[in-house]
Amino acid sequence: MDINKIINHKTKWEKSTLKKVLEKFPERKDDFSTGSWVPVERVAIPETFDADQYLDKIGFPGEYPFTRGVQPTMYRGRLWTMRQYAGFGSAEESNKRYKYLLNQGQTGLSVAFDLPTQIGYDSDDSHSIGEVGKVGVAIDTLEDMEILFDGIPLDKVSTSMTINAPASVLLAFYIAVGEKNGVSKDQLRGTIQNDILKEYIARGTYIFPPKPSLRLITNIFEYCSAEIPKWNTISISGYHIREAGSTAAQEVAFTLADGIEYIKAAVKAGLDVDKFAGRLSFFFNAHNDLLEEVAKFRAARRIWAKIMKEKFGAQNERSMMLRFHTQTGGSTLTAQQPDNNIVRVTIQTLAAVLGGTQSLHTNSKDEALGLPTEQAVRIALRTQQIVAHESGITHSVDPLAGSYHVESLTDKIEDEVWTYLNKIEELGGMVQAIEAGYVQKEIQDAAYKYQREIEDNKRILVGVNEFKVEDPMPDDILKVDPELRKRQIEKVTKVRENRNSDQVQQKLEALGQAAVDPSANLMPYIIDAAKSYATLGEICNVLRNEFGEHQESIVL
Amino acid sequence: MKQKLRxxxxxxxxxxxxRGAKYIARALKDAGYEVIYTGIRQSPEAIAKTAIQEDVDFVGLSLLSGAHNELFPEVVRTIREAGGNNIVIFGGGVIPEDDIADLQKNGISAIFTTGTPVQTVIDFIENQREQISH
Known part of the structure; x- marks a missing residue:
């Protein structure tokens, strides 16, 4: 095929056929671009990718550079894991919701913890006022964790835990619950988020400064590669970066830059890249601009494979595979006409699946209003099941490959990502870029521009600035019992009374001593403390005393 | 009240x-107000202290975690106790309709839920300015 022939014909077409139409019927807008402002061509042609480059850039699924997917058969072999993020109130209530979801055909668990748990405070800490059990389940001690997973076979389900700063402690609780139920460590499957850098950028549940935080993460990599081989030791997350208002390309760029930093830290600590890189996983957002999102996922896979191979010299193909979880975009949901959100979530589900996700959480329609009700959660799960079993898009691997438009978008996003990665490298790496506020500023500028476009009606949000109706707020919103904190405090007090406090003291002191020695791996000490029923807060306080606390660098 | 509201x-x-707090802060700045942003994870005491030190006319609180029923009234109480009797306090975030009346009873002058145009917040501020100066 002679590319020039096509290019010449396009020029001719623009001057004749197209011109005539445009003269009579101008287009709706002067500029068309994706949701993240990537310019979009009216009609894409093969000039944007050279047929010779097919093998280098697109290739085959399950082979480097994995643009088309990490598995050769993708969903023809196995569907993605349907994993709804859930948890609220007490361990008892959340346990009930998990059993409900598993009964409805969900295939993996995803635990949401409340904010005190995520920041390493016990429920009776004064910092926890108002927050206990609100955005997730409250966990103070191993006892809460035993209740949370009561009756759930940990050797059969995989569990994802959204926990970062105290990830080591919650993993320790999980290991201990498994042991009590006769499930050995090598049978445990799941993921801890464990991605501290994006907490400094976007999500805010940090405890310690970057250096000791990176040490904890490296300790986890090392411990798990030896002891829990099926555990995903980190879920490097762009989700929250996107929620904070980034563009699609920024989401990929900053996430991969975080990933580079973790690998650098682990390699510096003496770990062999092929020993741990295969257990790294990623977590991305899916927004409404369907084709841009598909291109984003494809570009992310291609770039990561290249980074692992060329920058870190990985030999094992598994180390080069970007495996990821997706959640549909919480910030795209509207409080107005909440039923419309079902449609948005459907588009986003298509984006994630056409983009080759390994697992997916679909948001419930009422999440802009509060915690989702059981009925709303069911519709969200059904959305995935309909796409999986009725839409037919699972039959062919990477079915949008070769679309001139999608390939061209994939290339454009890739270019933008490399530009960011180079810039971050120039700044000295991601820790420096975050400390300088560079990353936060880039995201905030994009968030501000986006919101301004909505306010100025340049960007239409159905039901928000166009097609509005006066609809009363629905009243079936799930509420967390305000008395929960009291009950949770009673529970943790009782655990403190009944445990062997000498043993607890001894375990905590041992942890404190290990923390002083930068060459020590803290995981075994944390597991010992957890098993002695030391509270989450007590364990984190030992580390706070040693490591100090992170202070936000405010960028506006 | 000063010419330029703080x-x-x-x-x-x-x-x-x-995201919402930073957007509002920046949009109000662009609208000509003096805006100070504290950052995340602030205790009621820290907010009251900054409000008094910075001699502000308004305090805007943002919360998406559902802790507003406990924390918003606590911030009002702490600010009043610290002597900020004339400071107008408003809030925003994921706040269910049902909670708004109680928050208003507890000293939150207005609640702006998700999707509120920034002009609505500006109108509120200007309206309060008139009320106070009359």
Whole structure:
């Protein structure tokens, strides 16, 4: 095929056929671009990718550079894991919701913890006022964790835990619950988020400064590669970066830059890249601009494979595979006409699946209003099941490959990502870029521009600035019992009374001593403390005393 | 009340969702107000202290974690106790309709839920300015 022939014909077409139409019927807008402002061509042609480059850039699924997917058969072999993020109130209530979801055909668990748990405070800490059990389940001690997973076979389900700063402690609780139920460590499957850098950028549940935080993460990599081989030791997350208002390309760029930093830290600590890189996983957002999102996922896979191979010299193909979880975009949901959100979530589900996700959480329609009700959660799960079993898009691997438009978008996003990665490298790496506020500023500028476009009606949000109706707020919103904190405090007090406090003291002191020695791996000490029923807060306080606390660098 | 109004935007509690707070802070700045943003994870005491020190006329609180019923009234109480009797306090975030009346009873002058145009907030501020100066 002679590319020039096509290019010449396009020029001719623009001057004749197209011109005539445009003269009579101008287009709706002067500029068309994706949701993240990537310019979009009216009609894409093969000039944007050279047929010779097919093998280098697109290739085959399950082979480097994995643009088309990490598995050769993708969903023809196995569907993605349907994993709804859930948890609220007490361990008892959340346990009930998990059993409900598993009964409805969900295939993996995803635990949401409340904010005190995520920041390493016990429920009776004064910092926890108002927050206990609100955005997730409250966990103070191993006892809460035993209740949370009561009756759930940990050797059969995989569990994802959204926990970062105290990830080591919650993993320790999980290991201990498994042991009590006769499930050995090598049978445990799941993921801890464990991605501290994006907490400094976007999500805010940090405890310690970057250096000791990176040490904890490296300790986890090392411990798990030896002891829990099926555990995903980190879920490097762009989700929250996107929620904070980034563009699609920024989401990929900053996430991969975080990933580079973790690998650098682990390699510096003496770990062999092929020993741990295969257990790294990623977590991305899916927004409404369907084709841009598909291109984003494809570009992310291609770039990561290249980074692992060329920058870190990985030999094992598994180390080069970007495996990821997706959640549909919480910030795209509207409080107005909440039923419309079902449609948005459907588009986003298509984006994630056409983009080759390994697992997916679909948001419930009422999440802009509060915690989702059981009925709303069911519709969200059904959305995935309909796409999986009725839409037919699972039959062919990477079915949008070769679309001139999608390939061209994939290339454009890739270019933008490399530009960011180079810039971050120039700044000295991601820790420096975050400390300088560079990353936060880039995201905030994009968030501000986006919101301004909505306010100025340049960007239409159905039901928000166009097609509005006066609809009363629905009243079936799930509420967390305000008395929960009291009950949770009673529970943790009782655990403190009944445990062997000498043993607890001894375990905590041992942890404190290990923390002083930068060459020590803290995981075994944390597991010992957890098993002695030391509270989450007590364990984190030992580390706070040693490591100090992170202070936000405010960028506006 | 001064010519140029001073506004403190803050995030009480442990919630890290600061996109809305930062947007409001920047948009109010662009609208000509003096705006101070505290950052996330502020205790009621810290917010009250900054509000008094910075001699602000308004305090805007943002919370998406559901802790508003406990924390917003606590911030009002702390600010009043610290002597900020004339400071107008408003809030925003994921706040169910049912909770708004109680928050208003407890000294939160207005609640702006998701999707509120920034002009609505500006109108509120200007309306309060008139009320106070009359």
């Amino acid at each position: 506004i403190l935007i803050s995030k009480p509690g442990l919630d890290g969702h600061d």
